[in-house]
Structures are given as C-alpha cells and as structure tokens.
Amino acid sequence: MIKFRDVLVRPDFAEDAAPILSVPQLALGEQRISIIGANGSGKSTLLKLINGLVLPDAGTVDVDGRDTAKHGAAVRRKVAFVFTDPLSQLVMPTPLEDVELSLRRIHRNRTDRRNAAMEILTGFGLAALADQSIYQLSGGERQLAALASVLAVDPDVLVLDEPSTLLDLKNTLLLRDRLASLPQQVILATHDLELARDSERTLVVDSGTVVYDGDPPAAVDFYRKLCACIREPTP
Numbered sequence: 001m002i003k004f005r006d007v008l009v010r011p012d013f014a015e016d017a018a019p020i021l022s023v024p025q026l027a028l029g030e031q032r033i034s035i036i037g038a039n040g041s042g043k044s045t046l047l048k049l050i051n052g053l054v055l056p057d058a059g060t061v062d063v064d065g066r067d068t069a070k071h072g073a074a075v076r077r078k079v080a081f082v083f084t085d086p087l088s089q090l091v092m093p094t095p096l097e098d099v100e101l102s103l104r105r106i107h108r109n110r111t112d113r114r115n116a117a118m119e120i121l122t123g124f125g126l127a128a129l130a131d132q133s134i135y136q137l138s139g140g141e142r143q144l145a146a147l148a149s150v151l152a153v154d155p156d157v158l159v160l161d162e163p164s165t166l167l168d169l170k171n172t173l174l175l176r177d178r179l180a181s182l183p184q185q186v187i188l189a190t191h192d193l194e195l196a197r198d199s200e201r202t203l204v205v206d207s208g209t210v211v212y213d214g215d216p217p218a219a220v221d222f223y224r225k226l227c228a229c230i231r232e233p234t235p
C-alpha cells in the first residue's frame with residue numbers, strides 16, 4: 001500500500017511559491033491505477049514521489065510502511081520507475097547487456113544470466129534486436145527494452161510515466177497486454193485514454209491536485225469535460 005499524507009511539493013529554488021503538487025490524503029492499493037491530466041498538471045511529480053525520485057517538501061509518502069525520505073534505497077528496490085524517454089533508462093549499449101545488468105544480482109553465472117535475459121527479451125518480442133545498439137532501435141523498441149530491463153528485477157510495484165507515448169498501435173497493444181498480465185501493482189500516467197481505461201482506478205490531476213478519483217470511464221468523462229473536449233452535438 002502506498003500512502004500520501006499532507007504532501008506538498010514546491011518548485012526548486014522557490015520555497016515561497018505555490019506548490020506544484022498538493023496531496024492531503026491518498027492511499028493507492030489497487031493493482032491497476034492510471035493518472036491522467038493536462039501537460040504540467042503534476043502527474044510525473046506524483047509518480048516520482050512514489051519511489052523517492054522527488055521527495056515531499058512537507059508531509060510523507062510511504063510504501064508498505066517505508067517512508068520514501070528515510071528509506072529511499074529500500075523503496076526503490078520495491079518500486080521500479082519507467083521513464084517516458086527510454087534513453088534516460090537504458091545505460092548499456094544493447095538491450096541484451098542492459099537486461100543482463102539488471103539481472104547481475106539474481107544470476108551470478110554469466111550463461112544463466114544471458115539465457116534469462118534472452119528469455120525476457122523474447123517475451124517482449126525483442127529477441128532479434130537483443131544485440132543491436134540501443135541508438136539503432138526505434139523509439140518504441142527502446143521503450144519496450146527499457147520496460148524489459150526494469151521488469152527483469154521483479155519489482156513489487158511498477159510506475160510508468162507515459163509508457164505508450166512513442167509506441168505505434170501494435171506495440172501499444174502489446175504493452176497493454178503485457179501490463180495487464182503482470183503480477184505487479186502498476187501505476188501509470190498517460191495521455192492515452194484507452195490505456196487509462198485499462199485500470200481499476202483513475203486519478204485526474206489538475207493544477208497540482210487530484211480533482212477526481214474513481215472509476216476509469218467516469219474519470220475519463222470528467223477529464224474530457226474539464227478540458228472542454230466534448231463537442232456539442234451538431235443540430
């Protein structure tokens with residue numbers, strides 16, 4: 001269970017400025033949670049609070065009872081974060097080496113590690129690209145490689161920031177199927193309202209606060225109205 005209590009995040013170097021995120025009380029226990037909202041509304045900040053990439057200026061965030069400010073390393077072992085830009089994530093020259101790096105503590109034996117890494121990449125449809133430079137992969141292939149690498153360590157919670165942004169329809173569907181089949185708790189921010197609907201619970205964030213929290217179809221409707229995106233029926 002992830003709990004936010006009286007959380008405020010202020011802009012860097014502007015302690016007196018209005019908070020960029022304010023979350024008085026929030027408990028996230030469902031297996032599939034999506035977060036939607038306009039650009040700059042605070043979605044990424046909310047996600048980064050979950051694994052301590054951003055620490056609150058006031059209040060606390062804890063994951064299974066561990067405060068992210070006090071137990072950051074332990075929290076990050078439980079909570080994996082997938083960035084929008086996979087090049088922020090992939091640190092090795094090829095997908096195979098990157099997954100192998102993730103597996104270094106789980107498989108000490110090199111052959112076992114390589115076999116396990118290939119199996120994981122195969123599950124993501126990336127076997128043929130295992131040895132290709134990450135700079136020669138398409139944006140979507142890189143995104144899937146980053147996801148494979150993060151999942152290799154079997155985290156308890158997977159946090160994803162706009163994971164389908166770079167994916168075509170086929171890869172978006174593959175991602176949706178893959179996420180649906182995961183045993184982990186999955187919390188993601190997205191502008192893809194179909195992906196948002198795949199969850200059990202959706203938060204709508206606006207101007208740094210959670211303005212709707214509930215059933216995904218109702219949350220998407222709320223968000224559409226908030227954006228005044230619903231077209232008036234033509235007479």
Ligand SMILES: Nc1ncnc2c1ncn2[C@@H]1O[C@H](COP(=O)(O)OP(=O)(O)OP(=O)(O)O)[C@@H](O)[C@H]1O
Nearest residue numbers: 010011012020037038039040041042043044045046
């Ligand atoms: N460390 C920081 N210092 C100052 N402002 C920040 C900081 N981090 C984020 N912001 C601002 O806070 C707001 C929320 O940013 P955030 O990245 O959480 O938005 P978002 O909802 O994820 O946006 P997008 O959909 O465009 O990715 C933005 O206006 C951003 O510029």
